[in-house]
Amino acid sequence: MTSTSRKTITLQRVSFLRGPNIWTYRPVMEAWLDLGTLEEQPSHLIPGFTDRLLALLPDLAEHHCGVGEKGGFLQRLREGTWAGHVLEHCVIELLNLAGMPTGFGQTRSTSHTGVYRMVFRARNEQVGRVALAQGHALITAALNDEPFEVDAAVEAIRAAIDDCYLGPSTAAIVGAATDRRIPHIRLNDGNLVQLGYGARQRRIWTAETDLTGAIAESIAGDKDLTKTLLTAVGVPVPEGQVVARPQDAWEAAEDIGLPVVVKPSDANHGRGVSLDLNTREEVEAAWHIADAEGSEVIVERYILGDEHRLLVVGGQVVAASRGESLWVTGDGHSSIAQLIDSQLNTDPRRGEAEEFPLETIHLDREPVIRHTLERQGLTGDSVPAAGKAVLIQRNGNLAIDCTDEVHPEVAAAVTLAARVVGLDIAGIDLVTTDVSKPFSQTRGAIVEVNAGPGLLMHLKPAEGQPRPVGQAIVEHLFPGSEDDVHAGRIPIVGIAGSRGCATIARAVAWLVHLSGRHTALACSQGLWAGNRRIGNPGRQPWDAAHRLLMNREAQAAVFENPASLILDDGLPYDRCTVGVVTDFDGHVDLAHHDVRQPEHLYKVLRTQIDVVLGDGVGVLNANDARVLELAELCDGEVLLYAQVDAGVPEAVTAHLQAGGRAVLLRQGRVVLAHGSGEQPGVQLQRLLGRWGRPQDAELGEALLAAVATAWAFGISPELIGAGLETFELQAA
Numbered sequence: 001m002t003s004t005s006r007k008t009i010t011l012q013r014v015s016f017l018r019g020p021n022i023w024t025y026r027p028v029m030e031a032w033l034d035l036g037t038l039e040e041q042p043s044h045l046i047p048g049f050t051d052r053l054l055a056l057l058p059d060l061a062e063h064h065c066g067v068g069e070k071g072g073f074l075q076r077l078r079e080g081t082w083a084g085h086v087l088e089h090c091v092i093e094l095l096n097l098a099g100m101p102t103g104f105g106q107t108r109s110t111s112h113t114g115v116y117r118m119v120f121r122a123r124n125e126q127v128g129r130v131a132l133a134q135g136h137a138l139i140t141a142a143l144n145d146e147p148f149e150v151d152a153a154v155e156a157i158r159a160a161i162d163d164c165y166l167g168p169s170t171a172a173i174v175g176a177a178t179d180r181r182i183p184h185i186r187l188n189d190g191n192l193v194q195l196g197y198g199a200r201q202r203r204i205w206t207a208e209t210d211l212t213g214a215i216a217e218s219i220a221g222d223k224d225l226t227k228t229l230l231t232a233v234g235v236p237v238p239e240g241q242v243v244a245r246p247q248d249a250w251e252a253a254e255d256i257g258l259p260v261v262v263k264p265s266d267a268n269h270g271r272g273v274s275l276d277l278n279t280r281e282e283v284e285a286a287w288h289i290a291d292a293e294g295s296e297v298i299v300e301r302y303i304l305g306d307e308h309r310l311l312v313v314g315g316q317v318v319a320a321s322r323g324e325s326l327w328v329t330g331d332g333h334s335s336i337a338q339l340i341d342s343q344l345n346t347d348p349r350r351g352e353a354e355e356f357p358l359e360t361i362h363l364d365r366e367p368v369i370r371h372t373l374e375r376q377g378l379t380g381d382s383v384p385a386a387g388k389a390v391l392i393q394r395n396g397n398l399a400i401d402c403t404d405e406v407h408p409e410v411a412a413a414v415t416l417a418a419r420v421v422g423l424d425i426a427g428i429d430l431v432t433t434d435v436s437k438p439f440s441q442t443r444g445a446i447v448e449v450n451a452g453p454g455l456l457m458h459l460k461p462a463e464g465q466p467r468p469v470g471q472a473i474v475e476h477l478f479p480g481s482e483d484d485v486h487a488g489r490i491p492i493v494g495i496a497g498s499r500g501c502a503t504i505a506r507a508v509a510w511l512v513h514l515s516g517r518h519t520a521l522a523c524s525q526g527l528w529a530g531n532r533r534i535g536n537p538g539r540q541p542w543d544a545a546h547r548l549l550m551n552r553e554a555q556a557a558v559f560e561n562p563a564s565l566i567l568d569d570g571l572p573y574d575r576c577t578v579g580v581v582t583d584f585d586g587h588v589d590l591a592h593h594d595v596r597q598p599e600h601l602y603k604v605l606r607t608q609i610d611v612v613l614g615d616g617v618g619v620l621n622a623n624d625a626r627v628l629e630l631a632e633l634c635d636g637e638v639l640l641y642a643q644v645d646a647g648v649p650e651a652v653t654a655h656l657q658a659g660g661r662a663v664l665l666r667q668g669r670v671v672l673a674h675g676s677g678e679q680p681g682v683q684l685q686r687l688l689g690r691w692g693r694p695q696d697a698e699l700g701e702a703l704l705a706a707v708a709t710a711w712a713f714g715i716s717p718e719l720i721g722a723g724l725e726t727f728e729l730q731a732a
Helices: 036-040 049-056 058-062 072-079 083-097 125-143 150-164 168-179 214-221 223-232 246-256 280-291 336-344 367-375 408-421 469-477 501-514 541-548 563-568 598-610 625-633 650-657 684-690 697-713 717-726
Strands: 010-017 028-034 105-109 115-121 184-186 192-195 202-205 240-243 260-264 274-277 297-301 306-313 316-322 326-329 389-393 425-432 445-451 492-496 519-523 526-529 532-535 556-561 576-581 612-621 637-643 661-666 669-674 677-683
Touching: 010 125, 028 083, 028 125, 049 058, 049 072, 049 125, 058 072, 058 083, 072 083, 083 105, 083 115, 083 125, 083 150, 115 125, 125 150, 168 184, 168 192, 168 202, 168 469, 202 469, 214 223, 214 408, 214 445, 223 240, 223 408, 223 445, 240 246, 246 260, 246 280, 246 297, 260 280, 274 280, 274 367, 280 297, 280 367, 306 408, 306 469, 316 408, 316 469, 326 336, 336 389, 367 389, 408 425, 408 445, 492 501, 492 598, 492 697, 501 519, 501 556, 501 697, 501 717, 519 541, 526 541, 541 563, 563 598, 576 598, 576 697, 598 612, 598 625, 612 625, 612 697, 637 650, 637 697, 650 661, 661 697, 669 684, 669 697, 677 684, 677 717, 684 697, 697 717
Parallel strands: 492 556, 492 576, 519 556, 576 612, 612 637, 637 661
Antiparallel strands: 010 028, 028 115, 105 115, 184 192, 192 202, 240 297, 260 274, 260 297, 306 316, 306 425, 326 389, 425 445, 519 526, 526 532, 661 669, 669 677
């Protein structure tokens, strides 16, 4: 096949829309596609294309499409659909195969023949770009009857997911926050995440929170100090000693009484912990294993029973897991290492990635397991007789849910331990023969208190019921009703349009500030944190605006959102308290987005009204009939503003008769109307004269919109009037 006859789609440009946009509330990847000659060749006119495509991605036959049922996309392929639409479904299917399921995608034509805009749901830009590249390569191969390795494409996407996505514990908390409609911001490439905005935010790092004190974390990291504090309040712990040498370990073991446990003082995930030691040789060998893992070594009394991990969140036990011993059974010809691979590592619950509840066992990196084998006179190369059971790991593998079995007295001891150490979230390790009985009956004890515990064992137990631990942590951080739409949120005002929006934003921010809230502001004239100007938006206005929501001092925020920002990046927040649309005049500079006339701005500017909260307010310019059409899209109240010297628009009259609110400019004075009542407001003409701009109609309209927005925000008419008297028209 010559290069001139080869069929291909040209990717003209690719953008990641990070906030609410013209397509959806959620982040998407948007690609502009040039089909070239494929514009004249829908799928049914390309010989063998559909069959080749289904051979590569069989599950495409299950995709829904315009017909609204399974198999809809296959029907479209058979009847004829364009290559951009096919690429959309290829990308979605590859994401599904890679474990990042998505069902959202759209492909729309533009005013240029053969050029389309294609979008698909993308939680992360890097993953989205990899998925698009692999989907593009796949459809190109199918179009040209060329080979393509689907498994390699899926693996490439999985690798991008592994590089970019949150760990399972953090993801569970973020997912629970999302279910509560609490927004989040990822603060680094790891697991540091902000839940909520501004002054209402909380921060998490895996299962640690900004309520977790540094002193408490340090105490938890010092096992000997932890035991001292727990002993002081009567919580049962195994007696033990810190030892510096192997011979000291044996002397301590004799003092404590055999059997004993030897472990590092900062043991993590059971690393370096040796159990049920009864001889000097065993104790001294265990000292060397523990010493290699931590700074100090502890010898303590061995507690008979199974290891348990109880998760305490905000003073309550919310989940519990029990460990199990691991054994293999000889077959007379396989080595222990081979038996581990065939009998244990084949368990589908085991794997290297974080999403597996159990780890793959590798003898070369498990000194405790090697020591356990040595105590039985075995090594990894030993071949046990057929039917002989060999102990591989005495404890650990905390993967059996036992939450409903925990005795109230055990739960009380565990929550007390978390309080004594000072942790709001803690993983408490204890050993007991029966967690459903009090420690006094089982001689059980708490052996460790952990800050920042992993959650995977509770989210994906190998046996038993998964527990909603992410939800418990979110409820701890944001107490209150699940229906509270303001959890983690500060009031946000968004202003979209092109006429005087920077002035509106600055005036509203000033009035909100005067009402007693520390206010963040992002507009084309600059960035403010309270009364401090902290910079200009620069070439990345979305990033600059979004960063203001990280400010812990911000009790409210005001954003100017030109149409170009919505088209390039989306809105810098997910929902707002007040959304304002001023006009449809900003289409002139948006031809590269295929926006060529005012009517094309409807889908763009509606985004600002779409995100108004149910108890929020949409503020609309009633002098523009196109803006008024957005009223039906608002989930909250609609407040209109209009200049009425030429007569009150019919829509405003009807709105007031229905009990609505409107702000009117009549003969130079602002009037605040609610139903049949009116309240005089600021003398706007006098203000314009004081600023030396008595005939500036655009400035007057901007200040009218600012009054309407401030009233929608909940600021009193008296404060609005006094505040505008002190407003500085020029940015400082």
